[in-house]
Every structure is written in structure tokens, then in C-alpha cells.
Amino acid sequence: MVGELKALRKGRAIFTTPLADRIGPALRSTCGILEDDGTVEMRRKLSDRLRPLVESLPDDLKIALLAAFALDERARKPFYQERVHWAAITLDRDDRTVRRRIDEGIEQIAALAVAAAVPAPRHYPGRRWHTEELRVTLALDQPVPEAFEFRRVVADADEIAVLDLALTLPVAGESGDSVTASELGVDVFFGGVLDDPVMESSDRIGLALRPPEPLRRGVRHEVGLRFRANLREPRYVCVPRHPCDLFDLHVRFGEHVPERIVRLEELSPGGAGDWSRTGAALAADDAGEVHVRFRNLAPGYAYGIRWTD
Template identity: 45%
Template sequence: MDGRAKECEEDLKRLRRNRGLCLARADQIGAALRDACGVNDEDTPAQVVDKVSAAVRRHAAALGSEQRLAALTALGLDGPRTRFLRDRQRWLSEQLDRNFRTAQRRIDEGFAELASLLTAANAPTAARSGAAWRTERLRVLLALDQQQPEAFLFRQVVANTAELEEIELAVTLTSSGASGRENDVSVDVFSGGTLVHRRRESQDRIGLALRLPEPLRQGQRHEIALRLRVAEMLPHYVCVPESSCEEFDLTVRFGARLPRSVSLLEKVFQNDVSDDSVTGKPLDPDASGEVRVRFRQLEPGFAYGIRWEGCPQEPR
């Protein structure tokens, strides 16, 4: 185990005291564990705890069944959320049908493996893969109750290089038009850069190059705001990240004219987005005719979003 993983393991051991991670304060989470879970200086205390908890749960899934249960129980993320670690260890020994000392060893084993996984999958993964930047958060507001479908995209990016001057990205609004003309999709930059290049990569995919107001240093964050409009669109909206994306928030406003059904698309193959046999969790629009979904730690190459079916209903 390298030094970073060892420091991360020690942070996990300190967190298991008392009530564990589920009720921990942000200042109780060590620097090594924060780094391994992608925490940044701009995160609120609640976001720090949420990020660390989510990362621990995600990587614990790769552990053996006993080590996974042991690590999560010790941190208060599984089993009884009792105040004292000894009570959680006692519960763990009963679940594993092992004595108390063996349960303790399983916790230590789980922490050692978990620390290695966390540090190996640290946020700089995108940098190691050669990506000049990564998406920390993407927020999309899609309005379908306008004369034309209209989407606002707010993307917070993080530089992975020493001096990032330009960002290349692609945007899609799943236009249903068959003409393939360049002006089928309009793109406006509202803030965060200057559009210096645009090209059509496919019928519904536009490649953009934005020059930033000033170069970003490695690790520096920057937000870009775009607006997209098309004449009409296919009945879905998804994000298919090319590199790491930590969070994707999507709000779709249908307004008074609702589709017959709305379903969640989470980690599906891009070619299956329009496949009726691929079904997800049903979603219900709220009283304003809106659907909101949130995804965390998106895997590159997979689609995340929603799909709707049927003709819209008459206004309620």
C-alpha cells in the first residue's frame, strides 16, 4: 500500500469512532480521504459529507461481501446506526457468525482495500487519461412548453492541465428533423467564454470550441452557460459523458400538456436510449408539469436522463 492509501486508511479508522461517517462533521474527515473522494474547497460541510459517503459506498461495492459489510457497518453506513462502534461491531459479528475479534479483522481488511480503491480512482483519473478538463457538475433546464424546445446548460468544469485556454465540448438536443442542416440547432453562449468554432458532428450533435475569458490553472473551476433551441425533438434527453462527470442535474418542464409516461434512463447504452424494450423507473411530473432527476458519478460512454412516451395530454 502506498503512502496516500495508508493516509486514507487512517482517515477511515478515525471516522469509525463514535457514530461513524453518517453523522460526522466535515472537519472530522481527513485531507487524504477528502482528496480521494473529490472534495474541493468550495464544497459546503454537507456536500463534503455527501461526497465522501457516496464515494465510500460506490467503491465498497467492489469489496468481498464480508469486508464490504464490515467497512460500511463500522462507518455507520450499514447496519444499526448506534452511537458506539463497539455496538456496531457486536452486530457485525452476529451477522457474519464470527467472533468479535474476527469482526474487527474484517473491518481492518475492508478499510485497507477500500483505501486502495479510493486513492486509485481519485478525481485526477481524467487527467491521467489525457483529458484537459473534466465536468464536475452539469445542470440542464429543458422547457418543452415553449414554441420551440429550449434548454439551458450550466456546466462547471475543472482544469486538468497547467494552463487551459480553450474547451471543446459537444451538445445534443435530439432534434427530430431529418434535414441535417447546420441551423437546425441554435446555440447561444450566455456566459463563461466566447464561441470560436462550431461544427456539425452528426444530425443531432454539435461540436463547440469555447475560448475562456482567461486561462485556468490546474484544479481551477469555471462555469459555462449555454442555451440550445430546436424546432422539435425526439422524446428523450440524456447526457453521455466522454470523460468523468461527477454530477448531472436535469429538469424537464412539460407544462400542462403531459406525455402518457415518463421513465428514468440510468447507465444505459447510447444506442438503447430509443429502444422501447429498455425500461427504467417510472417518473411522475409534479404539479407544475416538471420532472427532476439527479445522477452522480456518471460513467463515460453511458447515457443518463429521461424518456417520455405518447402524445402530450390536453392541459389539465
Template identity: 35%
Template sequence: MSVSSEQLMEELRTLCRGRGVQTPGIDLHVGPALRQVCGIVETDGAEAVRTKLRDWVTNAARTFPVEVRNAVLAPLGLHDEAQFRFLNERIEWLAKQQDRGARTVRRRMEAGLQRLVEVALQPGPSAAYVTPSEFWHVKEFDALLKLDGPTPACTERRTVVADTDGVSEIAWSITIPSPTPDGAPGDVDIEVLHGVELIGHERPSPRRFLMKLRLPRPLNAGQTHQFALEVKVPRGQSMRPTYVFWPERMCESFRLRVRFDRDALPESVWRVEEALARDTDDLTPWPQTLPLDEIGEIDVSFPHPRQGRGYGVQWTPRG
């Protein structure tokens, strides 16, 4: 089947409606053009379809200007800060982020969708379906969140595996919740501890930070490499009582340790697992509470966390 630009554009516009890619039963709402472009087969269930759509869109849009990329991700329901029920709400959110009117944002959305069509239909290997996991994936992600110092700090160690030859750069991202539900977005201080060189960074939205990291040498398929970063909340800035990891690509294992201040232990701590977007916003306790050990720490592991779901811990501060 040959894919026409008009058909693919219309299917992308349709996909933006409602919850976008997050629509329940998404496998019943994807047209034949998108199925071919994204490599979706008849046996794929809703979550597999959602993953293939997300991977294709994010990979195709990775070189777009930030404002165009966000004007694609948000309408399609792929921006983690714009998980609203209706397209109009996502457009309004994007208009505020870009300080533009809704009509301007809709024009950018159309331009971004047209760029996706052009990427899909260009000749050569770049038109083929390629997921980010075909370049590299995370074998182990180990995070240590320290809350007993002058300011919250998290040491994040990742072991990555190349899924193709010649992997020399990787992208790393972090989303920082506002200190309070209605508060302004916070800042972070990021330091490379070892294993990579920071060669680029951007802030596509007030809460999201993207980093481009260079490896010391290119990796061939199957080779692994470990690197570590430390993320600190600036002095004087509070931190919401939550640490949740949202995998953006395949991750084989996630381990989180939290060391609380023994002079300010929380009232309760609970495990967050398989959370959907916005499930963790209101800090309502989940059923699985976690006991602190005798030195005020918790240690949780999540084998094979799924892309697009949230994993971690939240807590209620005492007092």
C-alpha cells in the same frame, strides 16, 4: 519495445472489423503495438482498454480535417451515430454522410489510419499517450430542459476543472436526435449565456454539432470555471421525447431537471442509466419510471457517469 508503422497500421485495420472498439472483450483483441501507444497495461479490463483506445484516437485525430476524422472514428466504432454491427455498414453510413462512394470512403479510412500511425510514431511529447482528461474534465454538469415554452429549450451549465496548466479553450458538443425515427436531422439555436466566447463551430455530421469555446483566462491545474449555454429547438420543429447525456470525458456529476408543460403532461417518464449505443433509439420504456412532482417537473442525478454510456430521461407523450 519499439513500435513499427506496419504493425500499428495492421492492428488498426484489424480493430476496425466487427464492432470496432465496441467489441465485447476488447481487451483480448488489442495487439502489442496499440497497447504500447495507448498506455494499456496488463491489469486493464475491457472497459479501461476501450476508454484508453477511444481517448487516444479522439485526441490524435482532433486536428484532422473533418472528413478524415470521421473516416477514422466511424470505422473504429467511435462515432456515436455509426454504431453498427459490421464495418461495411459503418462504411455505407459514412458514404451517405459524405456523398461519396464506398471505395472513396475506404481510401479516406486508410489515409486516416495512416495519419494516426504518424501521430503515434512522431518524436517528442506529442507521441506520448495523452487523454483528453489530462487537459480538463467536467466537475458538474447541470441541465434544465424546459418544455413549457413556445419551443423546447435547455440551459446547460458546466463547471470544468483544468487537469494541466494553461487550459484556455475547451470543446463542447451536442447530438440532436431526428424529430422522428426516420426523419431528417433537426437544427438547434445555441446561445452563450455566460463564461465563454464561441470562437468556432462545425457540423461533422447531420446530427452532431461541435463548438470551440474560449475561456476568459487560462486555467492552471486544479482551477475551476463555470459557463452556461442555452440550446433551443427552432420554432415549428418538433423534438423527440428524449434527453440523454453521453459523456465524452470524465464527468464527476450530472443533474437533469425537466419541466413539462402542465397542459400536456406525458403518460410516463423513465430514467435512462448506463445505456449502450442505440439502446435508446426506439423509445422503449425502461423499468425505472419517474413520478412528476406537483408542478410537473422531474429531477434526477447521476454521480460519476461513465464515458461512452448514456444517462438521462425519456418519456411517452400523452395521446
């Protein structure tokens, strides 16, 4: 990891072209970079993974590494030595000191990345498809909350004609009233045709999406959806029926940020609404937004966030 990070900092760093030649297997694994990812996607994944690690360091190391990898817009210069000199001026140090800071910082973020290494994906015999990537943006500052969902699925068998995308709208805690399919608005942006929603239980709504043509084994297929519904409970979780490699969730509260927001991971669906089972506390940024990410989601368990009403 250290060697690959030192190679990445050369030239234009994450803005190098072609970028794929600069990214080794350790970085690919750590950042979730896939073989068919394009340059823009690889750059985004590198930035999303490296920036939180760099920003966790002391200020001097943080500034040095933001410059080294061209993560700071002010330091996006074509040559590594130019970025080193920018950091030296910013820190009021000489270039040699900044180079030592960069080496020290690389050692630290490499250790952090390895310590948080993604475990090997779980295997589920007999599965027909799985979600490789699920990205959701939930806007709670709208008259009716809206969620934009972009999903990439992979066929693990031939002739996959229907994707089961069922979701749950939890019943209200006090009344326990059942929900109805009419409470959920769904629009398909791309990726297929959606059958009419049907109720599978008192709170589970079945959504069957039919791709333009049946998927063959190994084929990747992308879907874009928009959901609109009034949330009865202050939480948003993914409870996958099929394995999911990555779930990336952005939640925008806007001006009305709750006092308490917590991360939920691998809970039973019933436990997602139980405040006695607390997760890590989360803080919204200055825009009133929270961002969480989960990897290797197990079917039947809940992953997401919960907040005070």
C-alpha cells in the same frame, strides 16, 4: 454517518453558522460537498441529499427528522429542543417519544445513505479536463424548448484553451433526416466565447467554447449557456465526451405531462431511443416537473430521461 447526523441536528441544524465545522467527512462524501463550497452551496447539497432520504420514511419518522434538521420551514427554530417540541405537538406525542423517533430515523437514513454510497470516481488516463458538475433545467412548456446549462469544469492539464461541448440532436425516428447547426440556438451567459457551431456528423453539433484565458491544471471554471431547439425525439440525455462527476437534470413538462417517463442510465447513445430498454419509471410532481441526478458519468454513454411523445 450516524454520529455526524446527530451532530448536525444540534443548534440551528443545517442553518448553523459556520456550517462547514458541523459537516464531517462521511456527510461531505455522501452529499458531494467540495472543499471550496460556500455555506449556501453546502446547505443546498445537504438539503438535496437528506430530504429524499427523510421523505422515504414512515410519516412519524419523517416529521421528526424534518424538524430535527430544520428541513421543514415551520420548524426552523434556533434550538434543537424547540424543534423536538414542535414535532411532538404535530405528532401528538411527548418530547421523549419524538427524541426516540429521531434517533431511529437517523439510523435508517444513515443506512440508506451508506447503501447508496457514491462509488469512487473512475480514472481516465490522458484526460485534459473533466466536468465536476453539470446542472441542466429543460423547459418543455415553451413555444420552443429551452435548456439552461450551468457547468463547472476542472482542468487536468495546463493550457486548456478550448472546451469541447458538442451535443446531439437526434434525427427523427421515421424520416432519419439530418439536423443542421442552424436548428440550434445558443447563448453564452458567462464563461467564455463560443465559436460558430459546426456539424460533426448527421446529428452531432460541435460547440467549442474558449475561456477568457487558458486554464491551468487544477483550475475550476464555470460556464452558463442557454440552448433552444425543437426536439425531434422525446428524450433528453447527456452523452459526455469527457468524464462528468455529477449531472443534475430538471425537466419541466408543465400542463402536458406524458403518460410514461423513464430514467436512462449508462446506455449506448443508440439505446437511449430504444423503448425495449426500459429504465426506472419516474413521476412528475404537481408542477409537472421531473428531477433526476447521476454521478460518475462515463464518456460515451447516455444519461437522462425519455418520455412518451
